[in-house]
Amino acid sequence: MLIWTISSVQIIAQEKQDTNKVVLQPSEDLKVDGDIFLPFQTMKKVRTTGNIAVVDANESLESDSRLDFNAHLNGKVPGAFGNFDFHRLGDAVTVVDGVIRDASYLNMQEIEQITVLKDAYSRMLYGSDGDAAVILITTKSGAKFKKVLKFTLEQGLQTALSMPKFLDAATYMETYNKAFKNDGNTNSFYRQGVIDSTRNNYDPLLYPNNDYWGPEFVNNASNFTNFYSEASGGNDKVQYFLNLGWKRSKGWLALPEKDGSNRLNLRGKVDFEVNDWLKMKTDIVAIFDFYNGPQSSTFFSDASTLLPNSFPLLIPMDRVLNLSSLAGQNPVGTSLLGGTSVYQQNLYGDMIRGGKRSDINRFLQYMVGFDINLEKLTKGLKLSGLFDLDFFNYYSQFIDNNYAVYALGLPDVAGDFNLTKIGVDKFTTAQTVNNDFSSFNRSYNGYLTANYDRIFGKHQVSVVALGYYKQLVENEVVQDLKRLRFGAQANYTYDNKYILEAGLLSEGSNKMNPDSRFKTVPSFGAAWILSNENFMKNNSVVDFIKLRGSYGVLVNDNWTLGDYNGYFLYEQNYARTGTFTYNNSLNANSIVTIQSLGNIYDFQSRKEFVGGFDAYLLNKKLWIESSYWNSLSSGNMVALANNAPATLGIIPFGNFNSTRYQGVELGLSYNEQVGDIKMNLGVNYAYATSAITKWEEPIYPDQNKHLSRVGNPINAMWGLTDDGLYSSADFEPDGTTLVAGLPVPSYGVVRPGDIKYLDVNGDEIINSDDESALGVNSNSQQISLIIDLNYKNWQLFILGIGSWGGNGFKNSDYYWFRGNEAKYSEVALNAFDPENPNPNAEYPRLSLGNGDNNYKNSTFWMYDRSSFSISAVQLGYDFNLPPNATLKSLKLYARGSNLLSAGKNIDILQLNWDSAPQNRVFAFGLIANFEY
């Protein structure tokens, strides 16, 4: 605060008559000259020193009508890895109209501009919240004397990219028999006759073959509708902006009466000028999101767990001998629901008889703000303030029903049988609300800013000072999150060539010791516009080039350690954990345990440098931007299990772990017009890497030094290294004793066909000490290609995204069959067969055990995550309209997402085996724009 005051005094002192106003090129190009939204101020992009990407929503929507705002960042913004991660620093925070909040409910059409802040200086004013990148979203407002009415209607279809492939009942039983045999049994578990009858579909009642992922249960396509309307306008005093959005999407389930959600977005925004120096604004948003579906919300995981051969789902009543003696039947058509006393869950029954569920999500936002123009006091001075209340309310209503299932008795000669009823049919209409599925959260945000913006000859100065308060109140959480911060940023531009920026932020957090709840950190930036130097003025190749660099220190309190979610760590605290009886049970007392000592700690910090350049070449046809980043996240809080003296008597928490993140990004964009064809081609590329520089871990003895995390990436995958499968040559004649000299696995007895591991530390035992860093679990490189073509009224947009450099472990239950109730997927067919031993089998020996040796993260299960996919394709047509018509534009379009994907392991990457499938989207839409 003090600093800010001084700097404002200095600025005032430097003031000169602003006669010769510097005006940059009069263009709306957001890459250089356009005004862009920055934290708590707007500024021409050219005057920034940081690494900032800007997306103009209207422009982006022009050729790409996807609704999610982050679809307009991934692939379109250099440095993006997926939808939310920039520079691989972790999920970015979203800021909507100055307030830190979740933005997942926003429609792209409501948005005016998105600014992505990818360097420490640019995002410093967001303190703890801005530790990773900041996505700054500014929503639209009404314009003066321009009434706009806009409608968008989109109808689409989603098809599944991939469905899990589980074995049919006959193959399942055969596979089970193999595993059974592999475990040393000489007989078969399932008789061949049963398997054959099942395969030949002899009688599905006696030999069931349930395909829960089949069309009977899961639709192969679902559909959705998006509607969006907007009305805005105003006069010189009042401007309004209203929108209404509706989004309907159907789920994948074929059987239940309802499976789908509806979302309604409403926004009303009014800006009004009270007088010539005071402007007020209000923004009210209401979102309602309803999901209606079957009572059970676990269909997909059930479908991947329930075995194909356990019982017939439906039993036709005409084959039941004792029908008359079965009281109170509730047939499904002409059938009864099957089941056994062990398996009473019938997925068919779950879907149509289990009851209903409605999830209701409500979000309410109320925001009021003001702008005070203090031009009269001092030119260029403005005060602004804003107060915001957000309410989130979520609850689920259930109709809980029970249904009876019927177990088959032994068939008679005709193949008919008696049934035994298990359970009861109990249907209700009463709705219940389960507290486990409800929440009510509130958040309060408020800020005050002072902006000062003046030009004095060749000097241009912009200053913003800020106080920001944030509080989050959550149900049943002892301590509210509270943050208070004060900051200031100043930009000084000289002669349109040299730019210096400096800022200070004082971050306050209630997680810190009351003696020192604030910490003040600086950030700086500098840029040099070479193209405005005389020696570059007449360069025929380079139209514009700016070198930029910024360095900043950020602090954050983003930890949740200890028993109070990261709070109270500074004090000795106690917890009551039940009752302690003493005095030979005569007295009782609360057990008081010491939960933490008065830990001594500081904010976690990040020191980040980002440098790069922006350039226009070839008559502004080619845009190039590139940056290098080096970001050291240090002093991250951990329990100091290995780094605090035992004499403390308790494991303290402290600042310890550090990781350095580095990488480069490149963005290219080329515009060309040939006759009627206008094209824009873009390429964005980024490479990110990280290395842990300090880690809370044991000091490993020499043979286990490889276990140290230091030097390895933060997203390293740790596991064993496989050496293929054991062959019979690895064993003594008894088949279970490993020949002398081979390292002994500590995971139980192994046999030929089990995974053989390398003894990394050479201690002749295979255990977790033989793990090492095998790769990283997310792709380290991403490239995107953008093709945007215009021919007369036609537009074609194609976005392709490729990424590589990361790996994954096939370690889910789709690949690992633990125990004797595992559901086999098709990968089980590749298992090592002891009768036909192939040491290069793709899958180890099956067993009905827990697979303690084989099912360990190791190179055996690793797969490459590289892929390339056409994320979006859109073909649009703009109708020719008479120039004076109220209808200003009318567009029809067809679009598709995820149309085409390629990659070595695309089948693994596209498979959701225990949740709704990933999808491919086809949609048609219409956009009408009226202005009057």
Next chain:
Amino acid sequence: MKIKMNAKKIKLVLLILPVLIALGSCEEYLNVPSEADVTEEKVFGTYNLFQGYVDQMYPCILDHNRTYYTCTGEMGGEAISPGGNHTSYRALRGNYRDFLDRGYYQTTDFVGIWQNGWRVIRMCNIGLKNLESGSLVATDEEKKLIEGQLRFFRAYFHFEIANAWGPMPYINEVLADDFQKPRYYEYKGKENFQATMEYVVEDFEKAAQLLPVAWPDPSTQLGRLTALAALSYKAKALLWAGSPLMNENSGGAAEVNTEYMERAAIAADEAIKMAENNPASYGLVDWADYSRNFARTDKTVVWTKETIVALYRNNFEKEVFSEYTGRSNAVNSGVFGGNAQQSTPTQNYVDRFEMADGSLYNPAVHDADNALRWNGRDPRFRHAIYVDGDFPCTGKQLKMWTLPTKGATIATDGQLTPYVIKKFWPFNVSDKAGDATLTLNYAFNSPQMRLADVYLMYAEATNWAYGAGNNGNATAPGANHTALEAVNLVRQRVGHVPTTATGGAHGNFHTLILNERAVELCYESNHLWNDIRRYKIGETLHGSSILTLDFDQGYTIFQRREVLKMTFEKRQYWLPLPRSLTFLYPEFPQNDGWN
């Protein structure tokens, strides 16, 4: 460019400043609501609350046979096991690092000396700080009780940690930031181990003044710490400080320090007097009740007039057998339950039990003598150990011959010697055989300090301080007993013959005392390990044979056989410290040989 501030600009500054100052006062918005945490008043406000806080330390008192499954105090060669989880298995092989995660240094909460010790020490310091400055509303008498217990616990855990790991910083404040305390330091003119013991003794002395000789109501206050507990441990700390290993560690020669032995003898005598002056509360129990010191099946707490410090337990359940005794002691899991591997007495240890007449056991003569091999011995032998042919449960006989083939008992689970520890395993207690009711009402306890131990400590210290190391007639000034009288009190109470001032058949009074400790205190704690370390006997055992006895069912052949060569290297005199901690700061180094 002119630098000038006109009135307008000053006005601007004046306008903005209040806004920022208003924001600045927002610091209170970051405050924490008081209901969110447990305040110290709620923990330490009244005597009952405070005593409840102290009471949570009582479960941390050690029981070496119950710190964890298959963890025992058998670290000196008194037992051997075929299984890697048993303390005795690792100890005989010198795998002391393994004790870092099992037994001594336990990573699970509420067991293990290392973690629990430091935790309780911290709790003590917090308690003492609050006693001094806090809001406790209680009578002076009540405050004395609390302070006495806190000081005892603080000293007790420092003593136990130093006993195993060597000199340690004495933590007598609530450590916050200045925690790099050196392991080696000087206090009261003493260094290292002895310096640590000086602190320990100081706290025990203070505790002895504050605590009652006996708590007024034994029916509800049994098991609480007393002045006698503090005095006994004071004697133990001094005796340890005066022992050769510890004297050498403290900068002296590897020999007995007579100054400390004098102090130890006087302290032990003080304890003995306190016990003998309060016969209603203390005394050696009769032979008939001797076993009640260790185990019982009548659903009463294992505690006698002889018990001074022990882990007070009043839970009785089958699991006491199935999880502890069964896993450590009970053989043949198929018949008796428990574990498939057991820790059983070594022949070497069995040999230490004298013959009934006080003469030594002579393998060459007695091994083959059916009348004297397992009979006609010190009565404590058959009290502590089962031999072949005994019945731990009705109808379940031990069949432990190995020639020419193994008997049913010994054939099953890989038991290495034909003996079974009986001391904590009363008749008919088993989760497979025996009597279900007895098993449900079963409890055992390994006393940490009992009166017999105090008599033997007195004898040991007095013999060195006033008898030049081999004179049982020595006596501490003003003491109730000579060293010999003290030893004979312990021997004669169990019905054994008295010994002489020169150690009878052992030929030396000190040798006799160490043997007496091995016999009287067998399997109760890590007494044997402590004794072979204190007198630096461990190294002489390196490479020595751990023996078993092979025989046939008809008792016609008896052959000794080496099961294992014992490992005891010099570094084993102290346990290794957790590795990472020794790299934290130079003043907290690893023990020699464990780097």
